[in-house]
Amino acid sequence: MKIKSILIANRGEIAIRIIKTAKKMGIRSYVIKTAKEPGAWYLEEADEIIDFSEKFDETIPEFLDIERIIKSAKKHKVDAIHPGYGFLAENPGFAKRCEEEKIAFIGPSHDAIYRMGHKTIAKELARESNVPLLGGSPGAVADAEEARKFANEIGYPVILKAAAGGGGRGMRVVEKEKDIERMFNLATNEAEKAFNNPDVFLERFVREPRHIEFQILGDQHGNVVHLGERECSIQRKHQKLLEESPSPALDKALRKTMGDAAINIAKSVNYYSAGTVEFLLDKDNSFSFMEMNTRIQVEHPVTEKVTGIDLIEQMIRIAEGEKLAFTQKDIKLNGWAIEWRINAEDVQSGFSPSLGTIEKISWSENEHIRVDTGVRDGSVITPYYDSMIAKLIVHAETREKALQQSSLAIKKFWIKGTKTTLAFCRAVLQNRNFRKGNFNTSFLSKELKLHYHQEPDEALLAAFFATYDYAREINENEEKPLHTKNGNMITPWVLNKRLR
Amino acid sequence: MARAAKKKKTTSLIALSATNKAYEFKKPLEKKIKYQGEVVEIKLHEDSKGFSYIVWKKKKYLLDVIEKKQNRYTIMINGVWHSFTVETPISLKRKRYLEQQNNSSSSVSIEAPMPGKIIDIMVEEGGEVKEGEPIIILEAMKMQNEITSHVTGIIHAISVKKNDSVMKDDVLIEIKRA
Amino acid sequence: MDVKGKNFSRFLERQQAHNDQHDARAEAKQHSKGKLTAWERIDILFDEDTFEEVDAFVTADKANTGFGKVQQAFGDGVIIGHGLIRGRLTFAYAQDFTVMGGSLGTVHAAKIMKIQDMALKMGAPMIGLIDSGGARIQEGVASLAGYAGIFYRNVQSSGVIPQISVILGPAAGGAVYSPSITDFVFMTDQTSYMFVTGPNVVKEVLNEDVSLNDLGGAGVHSKKSGVAHLIYPDEENTLMGVRQLLAYLPSNNMENSPEMELSDDETADFEEILRDIVPDDPNKPYDVIDVIRQIVDKRSFYEIAENYAQNIVIGFGRLDGKVIGIVANQPKVLAGTLDINSSSKGARFIRFCDTFNIPLLILEDVPGFLPGIDQEHNGIIRHGAKMLYAFADATVPRITVILRKSYGGAYCVMNSKNLGGDFNFSWPTAEIAVMGPEGAVAILYRKELDDSDDPAAMKKELATKYRSEIANPYVAEERGFIDEVIDPAETRLKLIRAYEALETKHITTPARKHGNIPL
Structure with a gap:
């Protein structure tokens, strides 16, 4: 089946990213307008807008309203739905409803989503596929007491993770027994909030591992390939801040071993579409399976840059039923790509969200640079969605050159109106061990002492400008002449009025 | 008291940072800084796109005023923000005097760093709290943020309840310094 | 001590004594x-x-x-x-x-x-x-x-x-x-x-x-x-x-406030950004100060009592160099409702402006009075009346611009036409009615909603109908309660011209010692 129209059940940069490929393939794109972002840029890029701004139900956010989305898709007779990432991307119920309504779901089968989304089933599948695993609770932990029991068995530190989770929410590391009850409550509470499911499970916490993930592509005919790895170790509280491909930690042999493991896991659920298998890599190069993300990832562009493959296009073709046009040996990793996430966050106050209006945004463009963004001048960062402003992707022949180009690109990436993580990017680039490729997930907490970088005279210049602006304002207030003449010429009319 | 003979208007201004570092500028409106013994000119520009920047020793520095209220400023230079209060020599002296007095006995208020909802309060009035200990969980942007105490002391007052919505800078908890 | 041959010694001694009183220790x-x-x-x-x-x-x-x-x-x-x-x-x-x-x-x-x-x-x-x-x-x-x-x-x-x-x-x-x-x-x-x-x-x-x-x-x-x-x-x-x-105040009640020349970078008469400040979602808050800043002369807004009863914003500003007093509901705080404190805050400011010939500008986005036992028992009736009285009693030019909500008693209070508003403008985003759609539908169609198979859908449909038939600025415009529905981008220009037209406003009120404001 040829897909002629796509409803994108998402917003921001990923909606724009999908529209771009759709345009290239001659596919009509539909997007959803919400009351929360009625002036958003992605609406203008799409061919058609479906208006959700009149809300039915306060409790179901627009991009999670399965029935409303399905209804709209049918009303507009769209062929397919792309969920993007987040929201309904890993909701098996949504994929199932699409299948039932004969709308192509651009992603894997609902069964694969379900099984990989269910941490205990996923672990069982990995075990069956002979992929190494971390020890821990077999399923959800019933209460803090049970968590304590498991933790004592496998030894501290342990990590509590939301069974339905991802993206760092509902995750807590417990270092000592005395914290387990508090952390358990925090994790379940957060899991409940974020995923509507308070279940958490517990596993051994690997200290200072690398976070390596493999991009998978599979078709509906049983072919699965991997497109190399992504290095995602630079994280804060399990939120990725930058990603690169390839990883400085992998050689050819390890890439093959891990890649094969990833393919095996995918095959265990007859996986098709794009997916990502996440591993923890220990210092001795032993690795263990963490989870599989059954969707397109935020950081997919780095893989696109080194492989030259448009992942969104592949997802659409696979959804159409096409066979993969390449095999594993056709996949070549070319050069080095790094993605810098530029978020509206206050790096100097522990990465807290920084809401506001992006008054101006600009960057320099050249053959090394790709910028994926959903904002432009005047866009508002709202508390309703994530705080991402843009992804700056830099591609060059070698890691060293990619870092050089990154340095230039970050310097020329200008944003006015909100606090951003750009100063953090600078700090990372300045770090010797990062430049050497020698880092792991503890990079932020241990290696990077100051989470932002500033040049020597910047504080002085800021101080100067504060005094300058203050003096200028007083000067302006004091020196502008006041005209009182008009007031003194009182007409009989006015006089009468005053003496009413 | 008789009228003391003194000249009132001095143009010297001091930017005092949050960490109490003082930067004094004699005549800020003249846009010159004395720097390592020489006088260096500061140029303020705005480009065609509307970005403001400072040119200082031939280098460009992106400039953004994040916050400005009375004499309180938060200025961002190249993506890093700096908070100052602008003081005159007299008001700086006043500040120092008052600080001296306040240091002896003072309660510290913990304020909400961002708007959000109170999910949990982990301390009780009269309880002890150590520096760095979490005291409140505030949900904002779908994240649960632990608000920690930056002082060690006794919880003096809790001004919020579970499930309260708070605005940025609302006082959550007051702690009497130990 | 002689000065040019005259004996000023006593005078100079006294001067000296006065100077000596200066006490460095004190x-x-x-x-x-x-x-x-x-x-x-x-x-x-x-x-x-x-x-x-x-x-x-x-x-x-x-x-x-x-x-x-x-x-x-x-x-x-x-x-x-x-x-x-x-x-x-x-x-x-x-x-x-x-x-x-x-x-x-x-x-x-x-x-x-x-x-x-x-x-x-x-x-x-x-x-x-x-x-x-x-x-x-x-x-x-x-x-x-x-x-x-x-x-x-x-x-x-x-x-x-x-x-x-x-x-x-x-x-x-x-x-x-x-x-x-x-x-x-x-x-x-x-x-x-x-x-x-x-x-x-x-x-x-x-x-x-x-x-x-x-x-x-x-x-x-x-x-x-x-x-x-x-x-x-x-x-x-x-x-x-x-x-x-x-700088915003006249020297006395017989004068007008001093005027100030506009600087070169003055606010444009057409501010497109005003079209976007009020969110489409009627329940979404925004900062009314952003609206004020776009309307008045650049950097001329001077807010009074900004930390108290923040659900109402008051302050002075200049419009084309001439001082006006601004009273605005603040949707960011308590959804902009009127309560006891905001009513007294607003009322006193209105009285001040009226006595000192400062024209009033009212920016309205008010869903109503703040409900609650606390408010009723502490006399919101009495206090809310202050604001109403202050508006009705003011003889200075007063202009209202309805930005969004204007419901019920709060509509009347906020300088409505029949309270003596000289010009009452409205933005296209306005909702003017006795109550909000949800409340109105629930009262008018209680039985039908109870009988319906899908009350949520019916409610929504009725609410949409209510908005298009009743709760919009056009009904009010057609009946003259709104003088004109204006393009938000043109607000500043419209206001400058309106105040110009009101410069010689004159009202004769009955002879009396003074009115009896509900204090």
Whole structure:
């Protein structure tokens, strides 16, 4: 089946990213307008807008309203739905409803989503596929007491993770027994909030591992390939801040071993579409399976840059039923790509969200640079969605050159109106061990002492400008002449009025 | 008291940072800084796109005023923000005097760093709290943020309840310094 | 000592004696409390070298020294006089804490009354710089009588000349009532206090421990009590703030406020951004100050009482150089509802503008009055009426722009057409009706909704119908309750022209002593 129209059940940069490929393939794109972002840029890029701004139900956010989305898709007779990432991307119920309504779901089968989304089933599948695993609770932990029991068995530190989770929410590391009850409550509470499911499970916490993930592509005919790895170790509280491909930690042999493991896991659920298998890599190069993300990832562009493959296009073709046009040996990793996430966050106050209006945004463009963004001048960062402003992707022949180009690109990436993580990017680039490729997930907490970088005279210049602006304002207030003449010429009319 | 003979208007201004570092500028409106013994000119520009920047020793520095209220400023230079209060020599002296007095006995208020909802309060009035200990969980942007105490002391007052919505800078908890 | 052959020696001796009174130790003590001396304050407040002192040589009443000691100082602890502020005549008194704690004795009070009388006679603003321990106990009833005399003059001057009180130290007991009658109260953070009974009395009577600052500091009065209108971190900024405020005020009720020339980078007459500030979602908040800033001349908005009853925003601004008073609902706080505090805050400001010929601009986005037992029991009926009364009673030009919600009684109150609004504009985003769609539908179609299979869908459909048939600005426009629905981008231009048209507004009201505002 040829897909002629796509409803994108998402917003921001990923909606724009999908529209771009759709345009290239001659596919009509539909997007959803919400009351929360009625002036958003992605609406203008799409061919058609479906208006959700009149809300039915306060409790179901627009991009999670399965029935409303399905209804709209049918009303507009769209062929397919792309969920993007987040929201309904890993909701098996949504994929199932699409299948039932004969709308192509651009992603894997609902069964694969379900099984990989269910941490205990996923672990069982990995075990069956002979992929190494971390020890821990077999399923959800019933209460803090049970968590304590498991933790004592496998030894501290342990990590509590939301069974339905991802993206760092509902995750807590417990270092000592005395914290387990508090952390358990925090994790379940957060899991409940974020995923509507308070279940958490517990596993051994690997200290200072690398976070390596493999991009998978599979078709509906049983072919699965991997497109190399992504290095995602630079994280804060399990939120990725930058990603690169390839990883400085992998050689050819390890890439093959891990890649094969990833393919095996995918095959265990007859996986098709794009997916990502996440591993923890220990210092001795032993690795263990963490989870599989059954969707397109935020950081997919780095893989696109080194492989030259448009992942969104592949997802659409696979959804159409096409066979993969390449095999594993056709996949070549070319050069080095790094993605810098530029978020509206206050790096100097522990990465807290920084809401506001992006008054101006600009960057320099050249053959090394790709910028994926959903904002432009005047866009508002709202508390309703994530705080991402843009992804700056830099591609060059070698890691060293990619870092050089990154340095230039970050310097020329200008944003006015909100606090951003750009100063953090600078700090990372300045770090010797990062430049050497020698880092792991503890990079932020241990290696990077100051989470932002500033040049020597910047504080002085800021101080100067504060005094300058203050003096200028007083000067302006004091020196502008006041005209009182008009007031003194009182007409009989006015006089009468005053003496009413 | 008789009228003391003194000249009132001095143009010297001091930017005092949050960490109490003082930067004094004699005549800020003249846009010159004395720097390592020489006088260096500061140029303020705005480009065609509307970005403001400072040119200082031939280098460009992106400039953004994040916050400005009375004499309180938060200025961002190249993506890093700096908070100052602008003081005159007299008001700086006043500040120092008052600080001296306040240091002896003072309660510290913990304020909400961002708007959000109170999910949990982990301390009780009269309880002890150590520096760095979490005291409140505030949900904002779908994240649960632990608000920690930056002082060690006794919880003096809790001004919020579970499930309260708070605005940025609302006082959550007051702690009497130990 | 001779000057050009004339004998001035007595004169010069007195001058010398007055100069000798300058006490470096007392000055240092005042500084060590973070405070400035009375003269330093006057120097900052007035244009350089323009202040002329009056009654520099008076001393305390010698008849009243039977009990305790009274210091015989020139000036008796208060400086009075006149000078220029941005070129305009202004009268002031400044209490001197270094002389008997700035306490108010008979002579001290007489001086203040003298300068109050002069300010009223001359029709010029009166400013009090207050730093006083209160009534001078040694002088007994005479000092109390002094306070009463000051209050009397405050009241006589009210609505004739602007009166401003600047609290720069303690203001305790009876002393607080003079500031509370005046039009604006400034306070300096950390070093000024106001209370009727101090912490010691509170401790004695109620056995409660409370610090000076927690009882009556600048924070308390700007956020909780609403007594103080403007708070600054130090005395220089406080006094500069007074200068800034005065630029918006006429010298007396027979004048208009001074005008100011527009600078080159002035706000454009067409501001497209105004079309986007109000969100499509009627339940989504926004900051009405963003709207104000786009409408008035650049950097001209001067907010009053910004920390108190934040659900209403009041302040001065300039429109094409001419001063206006702005009253705006703040959707960011309590959804912009009217409650007891916001009603009194708004009402007093409206009264001020009316007495001093400052045209009013009302920016309306109000879902109604704040519901609740607390509000009803504390008299929202009485207090809400103040605002209504103040609007209806105001004879200055008044213009309303409805930005979004305008429901029920709150519609009437916020300077509606039939309350005497001169021009009532509305943005296309407005919803004007007796109540919001959800509430109206639930009442009008209760039975039908109960019987429906899908009440949610029906409710939504009815709400949409309600919006298109009733709750929109066009119905009001067609019936003349709205003079014009305007493009938000053109608001500034429309307002400038409307105020121009209203410049000679004249209303004849029935002869009466004064109305009876529900206080």
